[in-house]
Amino acid sequence: MNVPAIQAQLLTKEYSNGRGCRDVTITVEKGEAFGFLGPNGAGKSTFVKMLAGLIRPTSGSAALFGHPIGTLAAKSKIGYLPELYRYQEWLSGEEVVRLHARLCNIEKSVADRRIPELLKEVGLGLRGRDRVKHYSKGMQQRLGLACALVNDPELVFLDEPSSALDPIGRMEVRTILERLKQRGITIFLNSHLLEDVEVLCDRMALLNNGEILRHGKVSEILNKRTSWHFKVGGFSPFLLSWLKNHTGLQISQAALDKNQDEEGIIVSSAIEGSTVWLEAEVESDEQVGWLNSLMIEQGLTLYEVSRKKERLEEWFLDAVSGLSHRGEQE
């Protein structure tokens, strides 16, 4: 029987101040990378803490690989990188990872081999011998990742894994996560860095005010609209009218710098002289080829053609705009 990595059924945690999350039902399959998004204070960390066994649910149920959350069997399969955490500053980084290895009942010989490899993988290397009190926040985050992975978990919960890292660090963490995904490890990613979710995750859910607002496959969300961009030379407004009439497609001048006024109308289109970007909404890739040939037939110079993907950030803002969300206020 194929047991899901995470199965949460109406999982609820209610605090007296009205915060927490309500009736969250999700299923994450083994080997899947799942992105959990939402504005600050939406209840994402509360949900993850329940799954990690740090918080007791008010109602509902959840299981990890078929084991009820909070049980030792469930805990033995996970690695968890909390959002707000510190490690024992009186230990060295290596000692912290070793402590986690001992708590996971990992044999000493295995730990001796694995810990230096992990420290190298997360970019700490020999700095692992330094006391944690000398670590920057970014180094602590790398250490947290090493601790989360020390037991070679089947499922990792990562709550903002790159928030304190510089761009190089973020890229390194993303590479590590991609490697984990390739190894079939299930990833549950809480992140404000939507680019990470976009690149890494197969599916995602959006939480607002403690409730799931939307969920779905990342690829479907990002490719909902199929628009293409064409960079053309020798352009004239007459040719644009001709293309629209001849093809019956929605074609307009576009600006890739995304400079838009308040009504969302593209105001910057010219690149230089008669070279412009055109944007066309098409139904199939064949129509793109047809448009290419028509443009060349009409004497336009075609410099570049690319598919326009809706960015996750736009989707996120669109999803939460106009809704009340409690944010981090009372």
Added chain:
Amino acid sequence: MRTILGMTWKELLRKKVMLMTLVMTAVFLIAFWFVAAIVGSSESGRATSIMNGSNLIESFTTGTFILTMGFFFGAFVIAFLAIFSSFSSIAGEAEQGIMQALLPRPLPRWKWYLGRWLGYVTLGIFYAFLLFAAILLIADAHASIPRDSAALIKAFLLFASLVPLLISLSMLGSGLFSALGNGVFMTMLYGAGWLGGMIDKMSSSLGLKEEAIHTLHNLTGIMSLLMPADGLQQKMTAELFSLKDLGGMVNMSTSSFPLLDFNSVPSDSFVVYAVLYTVVVFAIGLLRFQRKDL
């Protein structure tokens, strides 16, 4: 659990809690040596090689006084070491986020709690033993001290019982209050217990009416039930000097021993109460931690 116990030892050693305590203890013991020397040298007949009965009792009385002073201070040190080593064990680590990284590991929470408790208690008792032995040796160098091994063992167990009592209470408080709040709570509670003991000792020499003394005793009784540390300390001194067996041979009036009231030594039932108190407080703290949201 052994991992958590080892982590706690390492924490106390690396944070230099034990080092600072040992350094300050060495300073105290040096001062105590000189005080004991002065008190001991004032005793007549101390220098004679063969003591008569009167000299023996006088030397024993001096030894009692020196030991009483030493253990009075020693109890404070033990209490503050127990309180300040453990007052932030839960709240502090939860506030810092250390616990959020550790507790998702496959370790039952009771093992974490027990490991921490054992770590603090074993180091505290080890320190209590060193202090107990040092105070006895210094007093022995300047006066006569009790040599009955049964009495010494009983006295040490009572002296060291402060450690599990205060650590159980401190860890319970740490699960209920913030780290700072628990530090204040524990200090105030210990202070209240100590004050109750002092009032109890002094009330008979204040010349109060019997009714007022009765009311005071009721109040101090409640205080010592809430914080039995001072009562245990009284009992420890009584056991050390085997007061029951002395039968009035030694003058131990309140004017001679202002830090002790040998007339109101807690009963054995009080010791049983203190043990049960420790067990119940430990159990409540453990249950509370089992259900705590982090």
